[in-house]
Amino acid sequence: MKTVMRVDPLPTNLSPDSLLRSLGITEPRDIDIEAIAYYVGLRVKRRCLNCCEAMITGKGNKGIISVTPGGMPQRERFSIAHELGHWAFHRGETVACRSTDIGKFSKLNEVERAADQYAANLLMPWPLFKAECCEHRRLHLTAVKAVSAAFRTSQTATLIRMIDSEVYPTAIMISHGTGGKKWHRAARGIPGYWFPRADLHPESFAFDLLHNANATDQAFPRKIDADAWFDNWAAPKYQITEQSFRVPGEGVITILDLDSGMIR
Ligand SMILES: [Zn+2]
CATH class of the missing domain: 1.10.10 (Arc Repressor Mutant, subunit A)
Structure with a gap:
């Protein structure tokens, strides 16, 4: 046979x-x-x-x-x-x-x-990924860590995907290295004039992290005047939340959560 x-x-x-x-x-x-x-x-x-x-x-x-x-x-x-x-x-x-x-x-x-x-x-296939994101009402570091643990992906790759997910319509992420701003990524519906300024404002928490070796990552998002991050005509009217933290190999990553009035 x-x-x-x-x-x-x-x-x-x-x-x-x-x-x-x-x-x-x-x-x-x-x-x-x-x-x-x-x-x-x-x-x-x-x-x-x-x-x-x-x-x-x-x-x-x-x-x-x-x-x-x-x-x-x-x-x-x-x-x-x-x-x-x-x-x-x-x-x-x-x-x-x-x-x-x-x-x-x-x-x-x-x-x-x-x-x-x-x-x-x-x-990070969308149906599974969005379901995981929906467990976290706000986009902050705790949520990024939980989602990246579920998918075994890096914090940066996970955060980029969370920004793209349309679950967080007011979120922007920004990457800074010692040479200044490297890149940013905004949720799809955010108008282009909310473009983060090129220079890091001394009042931002990211500035402290980048220039002060003893500064610790922000455990929680904190309120900050929008004009620390944006220099357009409307910025002085708003407050936003910022959470900045160090990512090995990337530098300082910041998550901004805009006021919902800013994207209307
Ligand atoms: Zn390649």
Whole structure:
């Protein structure tokens, strides 16, 4: 008698929704990124890479994702998902990504941004993610920590996703490094004239964190005059809340919660 080994074909639709659906994933804790990579024909290896943080090498339908070992597990998961994104868009190709290519949602590099967006959609699928966000009425650090723990994603990637979720229509996040403001991200409906000022105002809590090594992260959001963060004509009329905290490798992150009158 001849034994025939059944080989399941690799999935052809690699969209995050399709993969999660076909693997029957309905809980954040079930999003096992290495199992998903294996399902689409990819193996994950940890090895030291020169000049890049993660890469994908492939031939035909099979490939290997390599990641530099020793990083934060949340960061590693995002890097693997990011490489999976490159595979979904350009199967069979070899791509090497530097740390600055991953998780920055670069406005300048469309290919890297698409891979980041893919990673976010796979690791934090909207229906599950929004349900988790709805457990937290306000967007503050405690909520970010709880949601990032549920999805095993970094605080920065989680916060970006929370801003994009439309659950918090008055929220803006801003990233500062020692060189000043790096980038910001605002909830979709916030008018463009609420654009955070380029210079950090000395009255802001973020200023203290950035310039005073002994300053501690803000445990709670606190009220501050809006003109500490915005310099347009309407700013003096409003108060907002600010919560600033340090994120290793990122600098100081600030969450602003605007007055609802500011977005009418
Ligand atoms: Zn990349």
